Amino acid sequence: MLLSLQDATVRFGGRPVLDAVGLDVAEHEIVCVLGPSGSGKSTLLRVVAGLQPLDGGLVSLDGRDQSGVPAHKRGVGLMFQDHQLFPQRDVGGNVAFGLRMHGTSRPQQQERVRELLDLVGLPGAARRAVASLSGGEQQRVALARALAPRPRLLMLDEPLGQLDRSLRERLVVELRELFGRLGTTVLAVTHDQGEAFALADRVVVMRDGRIAQSGTPLEVWQRPADAFVARFLGFDNVVEGTVAGQAADTPWGKLPVPENAAQGARTLLVRPAGVRLVEAGEGLPCTVAARTFRGTHVAVRLQPEDAPRLEAACALQDAPEAGERVGVEFDAAEVVVLD
Amino acid sequence: MSAARLGLMAVPVAFFALFFAWPVAAIVARGLKVDGAWQFGRIADVVTQPDIRHVLWFTTWQALASTALTLLIALPGAYVFARFDFSGKQVLRAVVTVPFVLPTVVVGTAFLALVGRGGLLDELWGVRLDTTVWAILLAHVFFNYAVVVRTVGGLWAQLDPRQEEAARMLGASPLRAWRKVTLPALAPAVAAAALMVFLFTFTSFGVVQILGGPTFSTLEVEIYRQTSEIFDLSTAAVLTIVQFVAVGAILAVHAWTVRRRETALRLVDASVTARRPRGAREWGLLAGVLATVAVLLVLPLAVLVQRSLGTADFGYYRALTHEDGGTFLVPPIEAIGNSLQYAVAATAIAVVIGGLAAAALARRDAGRLVRGFDALLMLPLGVSAVTVGFGFLIALDEPPLDLRSSWILVPLAQALVGAPFVVRTMLPVLRAVDARLREAAAVLGASPWRVWREVDLPLVRRALLVAAGFAFAVSLGEFGATVFIARADRPTLPVAVARLLGRPGELNYGQAMALSTILMVVCAVALLVLERLRTDRTGEF
Numbered sequence: 110m111l112l113s114l115q116d117a118t119v120r121f122g123g124r125p126v127l128d129a130v131g132l133d134v135a136e137h138e139i140v141c142v143l144g145p146s147g148s149g150k151s152t153l154l155r156v157v158a159g160l161q162p163l164d165g166g167l168v169s170l171d172g173r174d175q176s177g178v179p180a181h182k183r184g185v186g187l188m189f190q191d192h193q194l195f196p197q198r199d200v201g202g203n204v205a206f207g208l209r210m211h212g213t214s215r216p217q218q219q220e221r222v223r224e225l226l227d228l229v230g231l232p233g234a235a236r237r238a239v240a241s242l243s244g245g246e247q248q249r250v251a252l253a254r255a256l257a258p259r260p261r262l263l264m265l266d267e268p269l270g271q272l273d274r275s276l277r278e279r280l281v282v283e284l285r286e287l288f289g290r291l292g293t294t295v296l297a298v299t300h301d302q303g304e305a306f307a308l309a310d311r312v313v314v315m316r317d318g319r320i321a322q323s324g325t326p327l328e329v330w331q332r333p334a335d336a337f338v339a340r341f342l343g344f345d346n347v348v349e350g351t352v353a354g355q356a357a358d359t360p361w362g363k364l365p366v367p368e369n370a371a372q373g374a375r376t377l378l379v380r381p382a383g384v385r386l387v388e389a390g391e392g393l394p395c396t397v398a399a400r401t402f403r404g405t406h407v408a409v410r411l412q413p414e415d416a417p418r419l420e421a422a423c424a425l426q427d428a429p430e431a432g433e434r435v436g437v438e439f440d441a442a443e444v445v446v447l448d
Numbered sequence: 449m450s451a452a453r454l455g456l457m458a459v460p461v462a463f464f465a466l467f468f469a470w471p472v473a474a475i476v477a478r479g480l481k482v483d484g485a486w487q488f489g490r491i492a493d494v495v496t497q498p499d500i501r502h503v504l505w506f507t508t509w510q511a512l513a514s515t516a517l518t519l520l521i522a523l524p525g526a527y528v529f530a531r532f533d534f535s536g537k538q539v540l541r542a543v544v545t546v547p548f549v550l551p552t553v554v555v556g557t558a559f560l561a562l563v564g565r566g567g568l569l570d571e572l573w574g575v576r577l578d579t580t581v582w583a584i585l586l587a588h589v590f591f592n593y594a595v596v597v598r599t600v601g602g603l604w605a606q607l608d609p610r611q612e613e614a615a616r617m618l619g620a621s622p623l624r625a626w627r628k629v630t631l632p633a634l635a636p637a638v639a640a641a642a643l644m645v646f647l648f649t650f651t652s653f654g655v656v657q658i659l660g661g662p663t664f665s666t667l668e669v670e671i672y673r674q675t676s677e678i679f680d681l682s683t684a685a686v687l688t689i690v691q692f693v694a695v696g697a698i699l700a701v702h703a704w705t706v707r708r709r710e711t712a713l714r715l716v717d718a719s720v721t722a723r724r725p726r727g728a729r730e731w732g733l734l735a736g737v738l739a740t741v742a743v744l745l746v747l748p749l750a751v752l753v754q755r756s757l758g759t760a761d762f763g764y765y766r767a768l769t770h771e772d773g774g775t776f777l778v779p780p781i782e783a784i785g786n787s788l789q790y791a792v793a794a795t796a797i798a799v800v801i802g803g804l805a806a807a808a809l810a811r812r813d814a815g816r817l818v819r820g821f822d823a824l825l826m827l828p829l830g831v832s833a834v835t836v837g838f839g840f841l842i843a844l845d846e847p848p849l850d851l852r853s854s855w856i857l858v859p860l861a862q863a864l865v866g867a868p869f870v871v872r873t874m875l876p877v878l879r880a881v882d883a884r885l886r887e888a889a890a891v892l893g894a895s896p897w898r899v900w901r902e903v904d905l906p907l908v909r910r911a912l913l914v915a916a917g918f919a920f921a922v923s924l925g926e927f928g929a930t931v932f933i934a935r936a937d938r939p940t941l942p943v944a945v946a947r948l949l950g951r952p953g954e955l956n957y958g959q960a961m962a963l964s965t966i967l968m969v970v971c972a973v974a975l976l977v978l979e980r981l982r983t984d985r986t987g988e989f
Contacts, residue, residue: 160887180890181898193888197906206902210893258893 111136111171111294112157112262118165119152119318126152128318129166134262134296139288141309142298145341149318150298151190154264157296158187170262181210186260190267192251194239200226200250201235207258225253228287245276252284256293263288265297269304281307302342306330314338335448339378345420346379352446360416362393365441376447381408383443384421386429392436395419397429411437456808460801460867467864471839472692478842479685494686500670504690507666510581511650514588518645519638521589521740522596528737529597530604532730533722540741542976547745548594549918549975550968551925552654553942557949557964558748559587559659561755568751583659588652590744592645599641600634605722607633643702651695653834653928654942658949667691668834668928675838675932685842688835749968756961764958780963783944787924787967790858790940794923797863799916802870807900809871810878833928836861841932855938861929866919873918877911878904921974924967941967 112134119127126149134140142150155161157168159180168175175183186207194203201222208218226234229249242250248269255263268284269277285308288295299305305312306326314322314329322334333339336347350359352375357364359377366377386409395411398418407428411419419437429435480490494500529541547555563569563577563586570576577583607630615625653668660669667687674684725731756764840861881904889899927942934943941963948960 158887158891160890179895180887181893181895183891184893185891187888187891189884189888191884193882193884195885195889195903206889206894207892210889210898254892 110134110169111138112296113169113172114153114157114166115169116166117153117156117163117168119149119156119161120164125318127156130318130320132313132320132323134294136294137292139285139293139295139297139308139310140313141305141311142296142313142315143300143302143305143341144298144315144321145300148315150300150315151266152318153315154187154266154296154298157183157262157264158185159183160187184258184261186255186258186263188251188255188263188265188268190270192247194242194247194250194254196239198239199235200231200237200239200242203239203250204235204253204257206254211258221257222253225257228256229253230283244272245280248272248280256291262294262296265295267299268297269301270299277301277304278307284308314341316341332445333378333447336376336378339445339447344378344380345418346381346384347447348377348379348417350375350377352377355441357444357446361413361419361437361439364439364444366444366446367441370446371448378445378447379419379439380443380445381420381422383440384411384419385438385440386421386423386427387436387438389434389436392438395435395437397431397433397435399431400428411435413437456804460805460808463801464864467844467860468836468839471843472835474843475685475688475835475839479682479689482682490682490686491689494683495690500683500687503665503667503670506664507650510584510588510664510666511646511652513581514585514592514649515642515646517585518589518592518596519642521744522593523600523638524733525593525737525740526597526601526604528734529601531722532725532734534725534734540738544597544741544745545594546749546972546975547590548592549921549925549971550591551927551942551971552591552652553658553927553945554752554925554964554968554971555587555590555748556655556658557945557960558752558968559583559590559655560949561751561961562748564659578659579661579663581664584652584656584664586744587655587659588645588649590748591655592648593741593745595644595648596641599644600637603637604630604634640702643698647695647698647702650698651691651834654946657946671834671838672928672931675841681842684838688838692835752961752968753965756958756965758958758961764955764962780939780944780948780959783939783941783963784966784970786938787941790855790862790930791920791923793856793859794862794866794926795916795919797859798866798870798919798923799912801863802867802915802919803874803912805867806871806874806878807904809875810881833861833865833926833930834932836864837929837932840929853935857933858930858938858940859923861933862923862926863919865926865929866922869918869922870915873915874908874911877908881907917974917977921971924971924974941970 110133112132114130114132117127117130117132118125128149130149130153132140132153142153144150152161156163157170159175159178159182163176170183170185195206198206201219204222204225205218208221213221222235223232226232229252231246231249231253234246234250239247239250252268269280272280281304287293295308297305297308299308309326312322312324312326312329313320314334316337322329322338329338330342333342333344339347348359348361350357350364352366352370352372354372355366355368355370357366357370357375357377361379364377364379393413393416395413397409398412399410401408401410402425403422406422407425409421409423409428411421413419421437480486480488482490495504525544529537529544560578560583561567563575563583565576565578567576567578577586611633612625612629615629616622620628650666651668652666653672656664656666656669657672660666665673667690671684671687671691674680674687725734758764840857844857886899886903889903890896894902924940925942926940927946930940931943931946934940939947945960945963945967948956948963
C-alpha cells in the first residue's frame with residue numbers, strides 16, 4: 110500500500126475529529142473522501158501531509174511510519190481548498206516553488222514549469238501575476254504547483270469547491286483523465302457527491318470522524334450502508350419498517366422488497382424512481398405538496414395521510430399539479446433494505 | 449509551547465530580563481531595602497510628604513485635563529479625516545502625524561518660542577503662558593492629536609455607513625442612528641485612544657521639564673530631579689515604583705479595551721466611505737479642523753524655525769559648530785553625529801529583538817502565556833523612559849555587567865523604548881499572513897527556516913522597514929532615558945537642546961532653537977519616508 114492509516118485519531122479539545130480511522134490507498138488509485146463539513150475529512154488530509162499531529166494511531170507511506178517526519182520531508186503534494194497561491198510570485202514562480210525547494214537546477218525548473226503549464230492548459234502563462242487569474246485558472250496553477258515536484262501522493266482539498274457549476278463539471282472530467290494518464294495516486298476530499306463519483310475509483314464516506322462506507326461509486330450509490338449515507342447522497346425516502354419474506358411493513362403501507370433481503374426490523378430506502386404514481390383510489394392515497402423541475406425529470410413531493418413525505422421522480426408530461434390527489438405504488442427493484 | 453517558539457522567544461526574553469526586569473528590580477531594592485531589610489513603609493512615608501503629594505496630584509489632574517482637551521479638539525478632526533474627501537488630505541494626514549514622532553524636547557522648545565518669554569505671543573500682545581499650566585496642556589494636545597485621529601479616525605473610516613442607513617430605514621433619526629449604531633462601535637476605540645493619551649501625558653517628561661519651570665512637576669520630572677539634583681536615589685526609587693504600578697494598571701485597562709475593539713465589527717475599505725463635504729455646516733467643520741491644525745500644530749513649529757533664524761547669516765546655526773567650553777566639552781553640532789550613530793545601533797537592536805518577539809507572538813497557537821509576554825513587551829513603552837534610564841544607571845554599573853563607560857548603553861536603552869513600536873507594527877502584518885500559505889510552502893518541501901524566508905519575509909518586508917523607521921525616529925528623539933546615561937562628552941541632540949535651554953543668554957536660547965529645528969527636520973524626513981511606505985492605516989501608531 111502506498112498510503113496506510115491505522116486507527117488514526119485526532120482530538121480537538123477532547124472531541125474526536127478523527128476517530129480511529131483506518132484507510133488504505135494503493136498506488137495509482139484515486140480515492141475520494143466524501144462527507145459533510147465537520148466530518149473530519151480535511152483533518153484527514155492534514156494528518157497525512159504532516160500538518161496536523163496525530164493523537165493516536167499511525168500513518169505510513171510506502172510502508173514507512175511517518176511519525177516524526179515533518180511536512181516538508183514527506184514528499185506528498187497538497188492542493189489547498191482556496192489554492193493558497195503565493196501572492197508575491199508570478200505563475201511560474203508558484204509552479205517552480207517546490208522544484209526550488211528540492212534543489213532542481215534552473216534550466217530544469219523552467220523546462221518543468223513549461224511542461225506543467227501546457228499540461229493544465231495554461232501554456233505561456235508563466236509571467237502572469239497571480240492576482241490576474243480567474244478562479245478556474247488559479248485552480249489550474251495550484252494543480253501544476255502541486256504536481257511539479259512529482260509527489261508520490263497528491264492530495265486535493267475540495268479541489269473544485271469554489272468554482273461555478275459548469276466549470277466544475279468540465280474540470281472534474283479533465284482531472285480524472287489527467288490523473289489516469291500520469292498514473293498519479295490521488296486522495297481527494299469533497300462534500301459534493303457528484304464530484305466524488307465522477308473523479309474516484311473508490312469513494313469513502315465519512316461521518317463524525319469515522320468511516321461510514323467505502324466502495325466503488327456504483328456500490329455506494331446502489332447500496333448505501335445506512336440511513337446517514339443514503340440521506341447524504343440525497344435520498345429522502347428513508348423509513349423504518351419490519352421485513353418479513355418479500356414484503357416490509359412501513360408507515361407507507363406494505364412495500365415489496367427484493368428477494369433474499371435481510372429480515373426483521375430494518376431501515377428501508379425507496380429511490381424516487383421506484384415511487385410510481387397511479388390513479389387516486391389505488392395504492393397509498395397522497396396529496397401533491399410541491400413539484401420541482403429538475404431538468405430531466407420532475408421531483409414531486411407527496412404527502413400521505415399520517416405518514417412521512419415521499420419523493421417521486423416522474424416525466425415532465427406525467428407530473429401532477431400541486432394539490433392533486435394521487436395514489437402511489439412501489440417498485441421492488443428500487444427498494445433497498447439498509448443495514 | 450513548541451520548540452520553535454521557545455527559540456524565537458529566548459532572545460527577546462533574555463534581553464528584557466537583563467535590560468528591563470533586572471534594572472526595575474534594582475530600583476525596587478534601592479527604594480525599599482534599608483540596611484538589608486525590606487521597608488515597605490517607605491512607600492507611605494514618601495507619598496505622604498506634602499511636596500510629593502502635590503506632584504502626584506498635579507501629575508494626575510494634568511493628565512486628565514490633557515486627555516479631555518485632546519479628545520475635545522481631535523475628535524472632530526477624526527470625523528473629518530474619516531468621512532470627508534478633500535484635496536490635500538494625504539498631505540494633511542502627514543502634517544498631523546509629524547508631531548507624534550517629534551522629540552518632546554523639540555515640542556517643548558517650539559511652545560517656548562510661541563508662548564514663552566520673548567515668544568511670539570509675548571511680542572505681539574504681551575501674553576505669556578509658560579508660567580501657567582496651559583503651555584503644558586497645549587503641548588500635550590499638540591503631541592496626541594495624531595493618536596486620536598489615527599486610532600479613532602482609522603476605525604471610523606472603516607465602519608460601514610450602510611449600518612447607519614439600515615438603522616435609518618428602520619425608523620431611527622440621523623442623530624439616533626449615530627448614537628445607537630456608530631457610537632457603540634466607536635466607543636472602544638475612543639476609550640483606547642483616551643487611555644493611550646492619558647498614559648503618554650501621565651508619564652510626560654521632556655515637555656514638562658522644559659515648560660513646567662519650577663512650579664509644575666510630574667512624577668517623571670520629580671524622579672529625575674531627585675536623582676540628578678538632590679541625589680536622593682532612595683526617594684526616586686520609591687516614586688518609580690509608584691509610577692510603575694500606576695502605568696501597569698493603565699496598560700492592563702488598555703489591553704482590555706483593545707481586545708474589545710477587535711470584536712466583530714463589519715469593516716469596509718476606508719476609501720469607499722469618504723465623500724465630499726456637503727452644505728455650509730460640513731464645509732464649516734472642515735474649515736474649523738483645518739484652522740485648528742494650522743494654529744495648534746503648524747504655528748509652533750513655524751515659530752520655532754523662525755526663531756532659530758533670529759540673527760543674520762544663520763548665526764545660531766554657525767554658533768553650533770564652536771566649542772564653548774562651558775556646557776559642552778565638544779561643539780554642539782557633534783550631537784548630530786552622536787544621535788545618528790546611536791539611532792542606527794538602537795534601530796538594529798530594536799528590529800532584531802522586536803522582530804523575533806513579533807514572530808513568536810504571531811504564531812497561531814499563541815496561548816495565555818504568550819499573550820502575557822505581549823503585554824510585558826509593552827511595559828517599557830508605558831513605564832516611561834525615565835524608569836529605564838534610572839534603572840540602567842543603578843543596575844548596570846557594577847560587575848558582572850558594568851556598561852557605564854560603554855557607548856552601547858545609550859542604544860540599549862533607546863532600543864528598549866523602540867522595541868514595542870516594532871512589535872506593534874510587525875504583529876498585525878505577521879498575523880495577517882495566512883497560516884495555510886506557510887503550510888502550502890511546507891508541503892512543497894520548504895523547511896521552517898525557508899518558509900519564513902520565502903513566505904513571511906517578502907510579505908512583511910515593508911512592515912519591517914516601517915518598524916525600523918519608527919525605531920529610528922524614537923531613538924533620535926528619545927530624551928528621558930538618554931539624559932540619565934549619555935556621557936557628558938557625547939550628548940545626543942535632545943540632550944544638547946535641553947542643556948542649552950538650561951543656560952541663560954540669547955545665544956544659548958537661539959542655539960537651542962537651531963538644534964531643535966535640525967532635529968525636527970531629521971524626524972520629519974524620516975516620517976515622510978515612512979508615510980510613503982505605509983499602506984495599512986489601521987495600526988495603533
